Amino acid sequence: MKKLLTYVFLLFVISTAAQQAQQNNLKPLLQNAFNRPQTLLDGQWHYIIDPYETGYRDHRNWVPFDEKGDWQYSAAPYWQNASRADKTQRVEYDFYNSPVLEVPGDFNHQKPELTYYEGTLWYFREFNYHKTGNTVYLYFGAVNYRADVYVNGKKLGYHEGGFDPFNFDATDLLVEGKNYIIVRADNRREKDRVPGMTTDWWNYGGITRSVSLIELPKQFIEDYKINIDPKNPTLVKGFVQVSQPGVTKGTVNIAEAGINVPFTTDASGKAMIQFAANKLKRWYPERPKLYDVQLTIDGDKTNDRIGFKTIETRGKDIYLNGKNIFLRGISMHEENPFVPGRAHSKSEAEMMMGWAKELNANMIRLAHYPHNENLPRLADEKGFLLWEEVPVYWGIDYNNPYTYQQAVNQVKTMVSRDKNRASVIVWSVANETPRDDPKRLEFLSNMKKEVLALDSTRFISAALDRTEDKENYTITISDPFAQASNIVSVNEYIGWYGSLPDRIGKTNWDLHEHDKPLFISEFGSGAKYNMLGDSLTRWSEDYQDWMYRETFKMLDKIPQFRGTTPWVLVDFRSPRRNLAFIKDGWNRKGLISNNGQKKKAFYTLKKYYDEKAKQYAYTIND
Known part of the structure; x- marks a missing residue:
């Protein structure tokens, strides 16, 4: 029966993917679009807020207009860009007289009324184009979450996934001279999406990365x-x-x-x-x-x-080009603390990497979604190893074939885009996913198979939860996906959730089942910059610093401990963090404050990494 259900599940996924491909004119992701000659469509786009999806669906039956084809009882769908040719016409929208947003950039932090908005927002951009006879791809770096794309009043296609690039062949819909693009961006949180209903970061909506036209020969x-x-x-x-x-x-x-x-x-x-x-x-x-x-x-x-x-494991050790290494890492969100909104520029990535370099880090964990392509390419240039991840996070619906297909699409796009980046050493398929769902292991294992089919030259892992025997002060890793991972990666917050840092020194790790490297993908505690107090005062810098120092003592006792990416480089925005005067909508686990000031633990981590760099020093002899 189990095999039959699995077969039915996979059949559903295959048929769903085929149906989507038939309905949607998405093309395979163009490799190295980053370096192709292109015409940027960044800048000011007009927008219309549409919480009731008036411009997208028939309000009587909730069917999208581009599926129904009949809207006699509604004003014209917004993607038609209708105009009032005479005074008798009933057109209830007007892009040309609507306000503007900057693209790339999330919409939440450009207009006060959009700060907490989740729903449909329409973008409109006119541009001139001279037809050359070449193939023309319309390329989006990312739109959160669903993007329905229309060119000159006709639907080009749609894409789902908030952090991965996508491209369409727009050749046949472009005309000589003036053209226009309309994008319906929908960032609602839904149970069957990836991520699902709950995250610990801001749900930035809109066209968050660059848009461009890329001209290609007929065969390329x-x-x-x-x-x-x-x-x-x-x-x-x-x-x-x-x-x-x-x-x-x-x-x-x-x-x-x-x-x-x-x-x-x-x-x-x-x-x-x-x-x-x-x-x-x-x-x-x-x-x-x-x-x-x-x-x-x-x-x-x-x-x-x-x-x-080359990157490989040999028993409990990690080897880069045959050299035994320790991964001196830090976790990072795609967010600039000085500028509200989703970070997207090269200069922002350089600033964040500069801080990581000050820590003497050799690794960055890009949490919890694929970051802008600027970052892995800069990591190649500046010498950072990377952990890349898709947002299979917390409450994912593991029993839904549609959700699985969303996860697979995202991980395949991530691998496809960055498979030639030397910096990438880990493809992560999940973060903190609960073990109690029986379908979850199958879900993640199938994702691993999809990754291996595209790239077998890097580690596959996931940030797992630990199992703690509090009476006996013992930590084990019982998650079955640990056996499927090249390195055992866990998030551990002893001393922050459920205890004080004095428990850390009493805790032992029993990892006899895992003859492979242990990687601590997260640990940390909240601290508001310049908050005074002793080491027992939560939210103080002293508490955070004490926890870091105690954690290092504990981890160094574990024979197979080979690296960590503490949580997190910089304070970041999160609607879940509502403690007045301390959090105020920020996750305060950063080593750097939202104003760019370094906390005590920053220097503690740097000192630790300086020592690890000496301990694992090697000679480059090729």
Whole structure:
């Protein structure tokens, strides 16, 4: 019976995905869109707030107009961009006289009336375009959560997922001269979405990352992957996929290393590539070596900056390029404390990385969703190892095939976008998901299979919960997904939730079931900057600092402890945090305040990482 139910579940998922593909004109994510010539559509977009979805659904039966096709009892759907040609017409909206929002940027912190808004908001942008005969992709960095996209009054498609990029082929809908795009952005929290109803971060809505037009030839390089083979580090292996089926010849060129490898695609448009790795210097945090890699086919070429490394576990140790390392990390949200809203610029990412560098960190955990592509590319340049994650978080509906499909779509897009980034070493499929749901293990295990099908050169893990025997002061990790993970990763808050820091020193960890590295993906405590008090005063800097010092003593007693990303680099906004005069809508676990001031624990962590850097020092000899 269990096998039958599993078969039915997977059949439903496959049929749902097929149905969505049939209804939706989304194209496979263009690899390296970041470096393609493009026309940015950023700037001021007109907007209309639509909490009742008047411009999207028939109010009598709640069916979307673009599915119904008949709206005689309603004003014209907003995506038609109707105008009053004469005084008798009844049109109940007007984009041209509506206010504007900046794109990219969430809508919540641009207008006071939108601060806590969750629902539908319409965006409108006009632009001029000269048709060239090329293929034209309309590329979105991210829209939270569902985006319905219309070009010149016709639906181009939709996308669901608040943090992953997506692109459409807009060639046939663009016209010579003036064009317009309308986007319906819906950021409502729903039980079947990913994440679900509850998070511990702000639900920023709208077009939060850049929008652009990317011109491509009729046949172009659609995707590629170039990594050192973890099973045979003397080889670089990968593939190139072109946009049209059929035999195509091309080359992979790394001029600095004297590498020029020809390839020929098969009937499906895909070519497997392989060449010796001996001419390539390895990428390290201390020496983040990147190569200019050019891929060329007849009529198209794309240039990328790629680093080459291996990451593996050997028993309880982690090895980068054969060197035993300790992961000196920090967790980070995509949020600039000085500027309200979702962070999206390169300068913001550089500021956050600068603070991580001050800590002597060599790793950043990008929590709890894929961050802007600026960040992994900067991590490649500046030498940070990365943990990347999708928002399978807290109350996910593990029994819903639709929810599973949302999770799979998001993790596949994350891996697809960043699989050529040297900095990435962990694909995380979840954070703090409860073990009591029997479908949860199957859900996460299937996600792992999807990731492995795309990339097997990095670790797969999840931030798990620990099991605590409070009477015997013993911690175990009983989550069955720990067995499926390359490194055992847990969030632990002894001394903050359920106890004081004096309990930390009495606690022992029993990890005899796990012969692999232990990674503490979170620990920490809240502290308001410059709040005075002794070490027992909650929300004081002294309490937070005491907890950090006691935690380090405990962790260093664990034989397989090989790294951590404490929670969190900077205070961040959360509607769940309502303690007046202390939290005021902020999660205060940051080592840096919302005004950029460093708390005591910042310097305690830096001192600890300085010692770990000496303990795990190695020589780069390639």
